[in-house]
Amino acid sequence: MIREDPDELWRPRLSRWEAACHAARVDTWLLTTMAARRFVEGEWDDEADLAGELDTYNFDAGLPAGGRVAVDRVDLTTMEQLRALGTEVVDAGPILAAARRPRAAAEQAVLIEGHQLTELAVKATMPRIRVGMTERDVSGVFAEEAVRAGLTDPHIDQVWTVLPKSARDAPWAWLGHPPYRQLTSSRALVVGDLLALDAGYLHHGYMTDVGWTFVVGRESNAAERRLSSAWRAVAERVEAAVRPGATAVDLREAALDGWHGGSPPWPFPLYVAHGVGWASIEPPLAGTDLPRDAEAAMVIEPGMLLLIEPYVWEEGVGGFRAELAIEVTDDGSRRVSRLPVWEWRTVG
Amino acid sequence: MTPPWARLQAAMAEARLDALLLASAAATAFALGETRRIGVHNGGLPSPAVVVPESGYPHVITPDADGAWGVLPPDRVHPMAFDPSMLARLLPPLLHGARRVGMDTCSPGGVAAVRAVLRTGAVALVDASPMLARAMAPKERREVTALQRACHAAHDLVAAGATSSPWFPLERFHPDRAGVEVDGWAGFARTGPGDEDAIVRTIARLGHGRLPRPTDGVAVWGVGRRREPAVAVEGAVLLVEHGRRGVTVCLTPDGPQLLSP
Numbered sequence: 001m002i003r004e005d006p007d008e009l010w011r012p013r014l015s016r017w018e019a020a021c022h023a024a025r026v027d028t029w030l031l032t033t034m035a036a037r038r039f040v041e042g043e044w045d046d047e048a049d050l051a052g053e054l055d056t057y058n059f060d061a062g063l064p065a066g067g068r069v070a071v072d073r074v075d076l077t078t079m080e081q082l083r084a085l086g087t088e089v090v091d092a093g094p095i096l097a098a099a100r101r102p103r104a105a106a107e108q109a110v111l112i113e114g115h116q117l118t119e120l121a122v123k124a125t126m127p128r129i130r131v132g133m134t135e136r137d138v139s140g141v142f143a144e145e146a147v148r149a150g151l152t153d154p155h156i157d158q159v160w161t162v163l164p165k166s167a168r169d170a171p172w173a174w175l176g177h178p179p180y181r182q183l184t185s186s187r188a189l190v191v192g193d194l195l196a197l198d199a200g201y202l203h204h205g206y207m208t209d210v211g212w213t214f215v216v217g218r219e220s221n222a223a224e225r226r227l228s229s230a231w232r233a234v235a236e237r238v239e240a241a242v243r244p245g246a247t248a249v250d251l252r253e254a255a256l257d258g259w260h261g262g263s264p265p266w267p268f269p270l271y272v273a274h275g276v277g278w279a280s281i282e283p284p285l286a287g288t289d290l291p292r293d294a295e296a297a298m299v300i301e302p303g304m305l306l307l308i309e310p311y312v313w314e315e316g317v318g319g320f321r322a323e324l325a326i327e328v329t330d331d332g333s334r335r336v337s338r339l340p341v342w343e344w345r346t347v348g
Numbered sequence: 349m350t351p352p353w354a355r356l357q358a359a360m361a362e363a364r365l366d367a368l369l370l371a372s373a374a375a376t377a378f379a380l381g382e383t384r385r386i387g388v389h390n391g392g393l394p395s396p397a398v399v400v401p402e403s404g405y406p407h408v409i410t411p412d413a414d415g416a417w418g419v420l421p422p423d424r425v426h427p428m429a430f431d432p433s434m435l436a437r438l439l440p441p442l443l444h445g446a447r448r449v450g451m452d453t454c455s456p457g458g459v460a461a462v463r464a465v466l467r468t469g470a471v472a473l474v475d476a477s478p479m480l481a482r483a484m485a486p487k488e489r490r491e492v493t494a495l496q497r498a499c500h501a502a503h504d505l506v507a508a509g510a511t512s513s514p515w516f517p518l519e520r521f522h523p524d525r526a527g528v529e530v531d532g533w534a535g536f537a538r539t540g541p542g543d544e545d546a547i548v549r550t551i552a553r554l555g556h557g558r559l560p561r562p563t564d565g566v567a568v569w570g571v572g573r574r575r576e577p578a579v580a581v582e583g584a585v586l587l588v589e590h591g592r593r594g595v596t597v598c599l600t601p602d603g604p605q606l607l608s609p
Binding site: 071075076077089092093094153156170174183270288290 | 372373384386387388389390391392394411412413414415416417422425427428429430431434451452453454455456457459460473474475477511512513514515516517518519520521522525527529575
């Protein structure tokens with residue numbers, strides 16, 4: 001287990017943050033979200049809420065007069081007060097985004113370790129899943145295994161959801177897009193369910209993101225294996241397109257190359273691939289609603305950790321969604337995922 | 349039961365607001381009632397994702413269409429977008445005719461995006477945070493019951509020495525404290541050392557419109573779908589804490605009622 005070392009993890013972050021502030025001509029900052037504060041201050045307030053929301057109410061500790069101040073969340077009254085003090089407010093979001101990379105070697109190691117610890121928790125959860133458990137029960141078992149693996153702080157309410165097999169089971173689905181379920185519920189598992197996972201934790205502040213789909217209580221059938229094969233083909237095309245200098249457009253086009261389905265093979269309104277690091281969704285974002293030139297501006301660089309996450313769904317059969325983690329290297333990429341997320345496993 | 353968005357709309361009418369744009373986790377969750385969005389720890393959203401018109405159902409921008417099904421009409425549910433220009437396309441028809449629009453906490457970029465949308469009309473953008481805090485504070489009986497259930501769940505977790513939970517944790521687990529979201533409602537347990545006399549003194553002073561200023565190291569938070577600003581009105585659910593000890597109470601006409609076990 002890598003221990004948090006301020007010199008290895010925090011100081012490189014702070015150094016990049018200060019450089020990004022300098023580039024943005026920012027003199028000081030008022031940060032309220034836990035992610036931003038932890039990035040810059042390196043301290044983890046063990047007693048605070050995990051989001052840091054409401055801390056804007058602590059601004060009365062004093063507002064800076066004059067200069068340019070980077071702020072991540074603010075209300076209009078505080079903005080007016082800052083303006084009255086002659087202080088120019090700058091959005092801290094783009095500055096933080098600029099400071100996230102390039103990561104130091106120790107940060108990269110922690111990021112990848114976190115991913116693999118999350119996979120360990122998934123692996124330990126699988127044999128504990130039983131028919132009759134609710135999705136929420138499974139989420140609870142996974143949370144226990146995550147703690148055993150050394151992960152205590154989820155950054156998301158873990159997704160353990162039974163995927164719809166027919167469009168009529170998912171009347172909420174966006175028109176023209178494959179039906180999907182995102183929210184863990186009290187639905188009990190039955191034999192033949194297709195159970196999707198999308199989970200993430202903070203590991204020393206760096207985010208993890210693991211996804212897979214399981215068959216409940218029986219082996220996968222031929223139609224289901226057709227789904228996972230199609231998923232794997234899309235994922236491997238995207239993986240093959242990942243190299244330094246390529247862009248998010250290249251990844252999108254790789255996903256669509258030879259795809260004959262009616263809608264793109266990824267969950268709407270999300271993406272087919274994205275980066276992860278200090279934030280759970282970092283560039284490159286491939287397959288979003290962003291204009292082509294915006295995706296073309298997202299250039300892939302060595303050290304990026306990418307999640308490739310197609311979604312393949314067929315009426316009457318159901319869906320398969322998983323996340324293949326790869327790290328961009330100097331001349332291509334290497335797989336970080338140790339689990340065979342491209343094929344079905346039986347649980348329950 | 350009055351839908352929460354209708355309670356906001358009543359407060360908007362008093363404040364002469366034609367629409368509300370919401371981004372904070374507490375306010376968006378309150379405004380949407382039983383609609384669910386996936387729980388994430390991001391300190392609220394950078395840009396507004398909920399629009400409350402002066403009447404009728406709210407609009408939500410969400411990745412989770414399944415969470416709105418059966419609560420909001422489909423035409424009020426809009427897919428999450430990464431393209432910042434989406435707000436510029438979505439908001440004008442939703443704010444058509446509005447003269448005063450309220451907004452809560454979001455990123456400076458989110459504020460700028462909204463200002464850019466409103467620039468074409470003579471629309472005043474005002475800080476709705478204080479109004480929201482007052483409007484969200486009074487909880488209806490069924491909501492208080494749900495909040496008490498969440499509070500008890502948090503206490504059960506602490507009693508069991510839990511280090512994790514099926515429920516979405518709002519705080520890191522400790523042997524003497526927990527914070528979880530249970531069926532969309534926040535619950536907290538504080539069982540460690542603290543000045544019980546100071547807590548009791550603070551509770552005794554709680555009453556309609558009387559919220560003691562933070563003294564003696566006692567902190568008071570509102571509790572709803574997430575932590576909320578504390579407002580002392582009838583029906584408000586408040587977490588009163590000192591050190592590592594605390595209790596959750598509901599303000600009733602007969603005085604504060606203990607919700608913690």
